[in-house]
Amino acid sequence: MHTHENTVRLMPDVATQAQPHLAGALDWVGMDGIEVPVRFDAGDGEVQRASAQVGAFVNLTRPDRRGIHMSRLYLLVDQYLSSQTVDAAMLEALLRAFLESHQELSDRARISIRFDQLVRRAALRSDNSGWRAYPVSLEANLCAEGFCLELGTEVVYSSTCPASAALSRQLIQEQFARDFDTGVPLDHAAVLAWLGSDKGIVATPHAQRSVARLLVRFVEGAPLNLIGLLDRVEQALGTPVQTAVKREDEQAFALANGGNLMFCEDAARRIQRALDSDARIADFHVRLEHQESLHPHDAVAYASKGVAGGYGERS
Structure with missing residues (x-):
């Protein structure tokens, strides 16, 4: 009777067999979409568990070897990510x-991890709060040059167009001139009532939901402080989308939009300045997308730290 160990030894491994007519080294070989739980501290000291999609890869330097050992990658992913933060x-x-x-098969390795991190966000005015799910991507590489790790996430915010705001103000001025004769002294109560009527807001500027896609590389030894990064970017923009909203919160959000008129170029420069001043960030790349309510297309801007050979060269 065969033991399990003997049975395993007798199993064929065609991955070790050479294919002379198909010889060649390969950049990356592995698996993508591995389902595994991850534990992640977003920067508040609380380790949160999430369901992740993982890609695990190594290169194949041996042209005489047909393939790699994918099961070894899978088991290592399971071993590390299931038990460690x-x-x-x-x-x-x-x-x-x-x-x-x-x-003797590989000299480079790579892993990508994608999951959503729930972060509790306070309302603007009321005592309420709610959850926001921020997408997180981690991309790590190890090669002869060393170890490199990048963190990606997104911030969704509201952007009100400065040009549209100026055009709306002009129409309100024209309506005011029609409703109030220049030869008649202004009555405070009448003007106040007019401002609270439909005529007092005869035109409104267009605003749209907008997305800032961030990719950052922290300095060596710095923690992966996702919440700190989100706070810095959302404060720079001034109008991140909200969770729990009462009327006082909605009014505060309207006020924030009115005080933060921005083109996509303005938003990109705000984020660029905020991240440039963060000593924990070695490099970054940002893509701003204003999903226009006026046009069927989007307005887009890119910004980066601009270090040599850095993210500024990406499309």
Whole structure:
């Protein structure tokens, strides 16, 4: 009777068999969409568990080898991500384990992790709060040049067009001139009542939901402080979308929009300035997308730290 160990030894492994007519080194080989739980501290000291999609890859340097050992990558992903909190040190150790499991086959390793992080956000005026789900992507690489880790996320906000606001003010002025004769002294009560009527807001500027897609590289040793990054960007913009909203919160949001008129170029520069001043960030790339309510197309701007060979060269 065969033991389990003997049975395993007898199983064929065609991945080790050479294919002379198909020889060649490969940039990356692995798996994408691996379903696994992750534990992540977004910066508030609370480790949150989420369902993630993971991509695990190594290169294949041996042209005489048909394939890699994908099961080894899978088991290492499961071992590390199911039991440890995700941070830079853990991801570097995982990638080194990828390479150790593929000695003489690979000299580069890569992992991508995608999940949503729930963050509780306070209302603008009321005592209420609610949850926002921020998408998180982590991309880590290990090669001869060393270890590199990037964090990506998105901030959704409202943007009110400055040009549309100016045009709306002009129409309100013209309506005021029609309703109040220049030869008659203004009556305070009448003007106040007019401002509260439909005529007092005969035109409104167009606003749209907008998205800032962020990709940052923290300096070595800095924690992956997602909440700190979100706070800095949302404060720079002034109009992040809200969760729990009572009338006082909606009015405060309208006031914030009126005080933060911005083209996509303005929003990009606000974020650029905010991230440039953060010593924990080594490099960043930002894509701003204003999903126009006036046009069927979007207004888009890019910004980066602009270091040599950095994100500024990406499209």
